[in-house]
Amino acid sequence: MEKNSPYSNLKEKLISLKAKVGVIGLGYVGMPLAIELSKKGYQVYGIDINVEKISRLKNMDFYISGVNKEDLHEVINSKKFIPTNDFSVISSLDSINICVPTPLTKDDIPDMSYINSVVEEIKQYMHKELLIILESTTYPGTTEELIEYELTKKGYKAGEDYFLCFSPERVDPGNGKYNTKNIPKVIGGKTQLCTEIATLLYKDAIQSLVTVSSPKIAEMSKLLENTFRSVNIAFINEMAMLCEKLEINIWEVIKAASTKPFGFMPFSPGPGIGGHCIPLDPMYLSWKARELNFYSRFIELAHEINHYMPEYVLNKVEIALNNVNKSVRNSKILLLGMAYKPNIDDLRESPSLSIYHTLKEMGALVEYNDPYATQFTDNEGNIVHSIELDHQNLRNFDCIILLTNHNVYNYQEISENSNLIIDTRNAFKNIDTPNIVRIGDSPPGC
Numbered sequence: 001m002e003k004n005s006p007y008s009n010l011k012e013k014l015i016s017l018k019a020k021v022g023v024i025g026l027g028y029v030g031m032p033l034a035i036e037l038s039k040k041g042y043q044v045y046g047i048d049i050n051v052e053k054i055s056r057l058k059n060m061d062f063y064i065s066g067v068n069k070e071d072l073h074e075v076i077n078s079k080k081f082i083p084t085n086d087f088s089v090i091s092s093l094d095s096i097n098i099c100v101p102t103p104l105t106k107d108d109i110p111d112m113s114y115i116n117s118v119v120e121e122i123k124q125y126m127h128k129e130l131l132i133i134l135e136s137t138t139y140p141g142t143t144e145e146l147i148e149y150e151l152t153k154k155g156y157k158a159g160e161d162y163f164l165c166f167s168p169e170r171v172d173p174g175n176g177k178y179n180t181k182n183i184p185k186v187i188g189g190k191t192q193l194c195t196e197i198a199t200l201l202y203k204d205a206i207q208s209l210v211t212v213s214s215p216k217i218a219e220m221s222k223l224l225e226n227t228f229r230s231v232n233i234a235f236i237n238e239m240a241m242l243c244e245k246l247e248i249n250i251w252e253v254i255k256a257a258s259t260k261p262f263g264f265m266p267f268s269p270g271p272g273i274g275g276h277c278i279p280l281d282p283m284y285l286s287w288k289a290r291e292l293n294f295y296s297r298f299i300e301l302a303h304e305i306n307h308y309m310p311e312y313v314l315n316k317v318e319i320a321l322n323n324v325n326k327s328v329r330n331s332k333i334l335l336l337g338m339a340y341k342p343n344i345d346d347l348r349e350s351p352s353l354s355i356y357h358t359l360k361e362m363g364a365l366v367e368y369n370d371p372y373a374t375q376f377t378d379n380e381g382n383i384v385h386s387i388e389l390d391h392q393n394l395r396n397f398d399c400i401i402l403l404t405n406h407n408v409y410n411y412q413e414i415s416e417n418s419n420l421i422i423d424t425r426n427a428f429k430n431i432d433t434p435n436i437v438r439i440g441d442s443p444p445g446c
Contacts, residue, residue, distance in 0.1 A: 006129040006161055007193050010094060014200040017041040019094040021201070024118055026053055026083065028276075028346070029135060029169040030099030031064050031072075032180040037097075038075035040205040045093065046083045049117075057083040065345050065372065066173055090125035095133070095201055099169065101276070102136045108283045110139060112146060119150050126154060131163045131197050134215075137222050137281055139288040142166075143215035148190060159191030165198040166215035168222035173275070174344035184208040188218030226281035227299060232267045233278070234302035237309055240269035240440030250440030251426045269440050271403050271424040272309040272351025274340025279306070279349045310354040313439065317359075317399060317422055320437045324420060326398055329363035334397040336414070337404020338370040338386070345372040352403040356384075371408055391417045402427050 013019040019042055023034040026048040038044045048054055053063065060076065062069050075081035090096065100114035115136060122132065134143050143166040148158050158164040170183045185206045189195030195211050202209055212218050236254070243250040250269060258266045273279050286299045318328055340350035347353065352368075357379055359366045369389045378384050391410070394400065394417040402409075405427035415421060415431045423438045 007163075007197065010129045010131060010163070010197055011200060013094050014197070019043075019201070020045065020092060022047055022090060022093040022096045023099060024048070024096060025099035025101070025114075025136070026050075026057070027099065027101070028064060028066075028173055029171050030097070031067055032171065033097060033099065033135070033169075034081055035067065035071050035075055036181050036205045037201075038080040039071065042080070044075070044081045045089050046081060047085070047087060047089065048083070049085060051085055054083045054085050066179075087121040088125055090122060091127060094129065095131040096122065097167075098132070098134045098136060100136050102138050102280075102284075104280050104283055108287065110284050110287055112138070112142070115142070115146055119147055122147075123150060123154055126151065126156065126162075128156070128161045131165075131194075131201060133165045133167050133198055133201070135167055135169045137168060137226075137277065137284070138219060139284045140216045140219045140223070141288070142219060144190070159189075159193050163189065163191075163194040163197045164215070165189040165194050166218040167198065167202075168218055170222075170225075173346050174341060181205070182207050184210050186210045186212060186218050186221055188212040188215045190215060220285075223281050223285045226277045227285055227302075229267075230273065230278050230282045230306065231298050231302045232265070233270075233273060234305040236267040237269045237305055237312075241312065243440050244442065247442040249438075249442070251429060251438070268426070270309065270351075271313045271355060271439075273306045274348065274350040274352075275346060276348050310351045310358065313351075313355060313401070313403075313422065313424055314358055314362075316437060316439060317401060320420055320422060321399060324398075328359065330365065331398040332365045332396060333359055333367075333399045333401060334387075334394070335366065335368040336370075336389075336400060336402045336409065337406055338368050338373045338376060339404050339406075342405050343372065343407055345370075345374075347373050347376055355401070355403065370404065371406060394418045 021037050021042045022045045023030045024047045026046045034044050034046045056063055060073060062072060098118050100118055103111045105111050132147060134147060143164060148164055156162050165187055167185055167187045172178055185202055187195055187198045187209060189198055199209055240250040243253060254266050257264050282299045282303065286296050289296050321328060321331055335352060335356060338350060338352045339346050356366055356368060367387050370386045374386045375383055391413045399420045399422060400418045401422045403424055405425040411428050411431060415428055415433055415436060418435060421436045423436055426438060428436050
């Protein structure tokens with residue numbers, strides 16, 4: 001490659017750590033990535049449209065659990081990480097990582113508005129020798145259709161004037177073992193030079209890099225990962241319902257099957273699926289497939305089963321209350337855990353929210369406790385606050401529904417002080433008392 005070409009110039013900046021890097025979207029994906037790139041030695045600009053986020057960061061007020069506060073404090077104090085709402089900094093950047101939300105509409109259609117908004121900003125401040133990496137989960141073809149196509153109209157050619165890649169985020173909130181730095185990073189460039197440049201950016205900031213032949217391969221790999229999980233969770237949810245009919249404990253079945261050292265991977269049933277990935281990603285793939293007149297029955301069936309689970313839990317609650325001569329209406333019910341998974345504060349797509357709102361509609365007197373997710377906004381726009389968990393007052397509730405198995409809960413004490421417990425996570429697995437009703441077990445009264 002000739003000297004003073006966009007490739008050689010950008011390569012030199014990345015190797016010498018003189019490159020200025022931008023991370024657009026400072027959420028669960030963008031913030032940890034910005035910190036790792038800052039720690040590597042780059043000057044990183046964290047760009048977000050949320051003025052409150054930027055203000056909180058500048059004041060050392062951290063809003064994302066799981067982010068190492070000491071690391072963030074260090075990179076902000078050293079000026080290696082600069083939070084801003086100003087997209088005009090793109091004109092002086094050498095690299096951009098796009099980490100914005102990619103939700104679904106109410107009709108399960110991909111909402112590309114966040115990516116499109118970023119592309120409009122990039123077009124305004126676009127220049128040669130720029131590396132652009134999309135990390136937001138999306139359908140195969142997005143990188144080329146929404147970014148390359150728009151920049152081609154501006155006269156820029158990927159792989160020559162600038163460099164374009166897709167590298168899927170793999171963040172798992174609350175995972176104490178795997179994080180942004182040690183989760184292998186898949187990189188798919190529009191050209192080989194694009195992939196090589198992106199590899200230089202991530203090198204050392206991320207421990208393991210996996211290159212693939214195109215952005216579409218990288219995009220599809222992320223959807224395959226989470227569709228695999230969605231389908232297997234749906235399968236075990238269905239098996240839980242079947243085991244209940246057969247008066248078999250699904251949890252004991254899973255434990256026995258897990259002793260096989262090959263050919264089996266354990267999944268657990270629950271009240272539904274949550275988070276940004278598993279509920280949404282398969283629907284991106286299903287939507288793209290329908291465009292090609294291909295209908296994925298596995299994806300659609302898994303979606304149907306997983307989204308039925310809150311209703312299944314509510315049916316368990318109705319039956320269990322009926323067996324003690326109570327109805328849902330006017331019963332005092334306490335939900336334990338509102339986050340979609342243990343030991344985090346993330347409420348995105350949490351099935352607990354659906355269960356809360358449906359119980360309220362059914363006339364129940366509902367409160368909740370979650371030591372991590374201490375408040376949320378209900379369907380009427382009201383702020384709902386977590387109540388204090390007082391074991392001495394648990395008898396005041398007709399029913400306790402365990403929805404998120406946080407480690408901080410003392411399950412023995414909860415069981416000893418509760419009238420009726422619906423356990424959706426097998427959190428009370430070591431406690432065998434008549435007041436505990438588990439999903440995937442013999443129904444009450446058997």
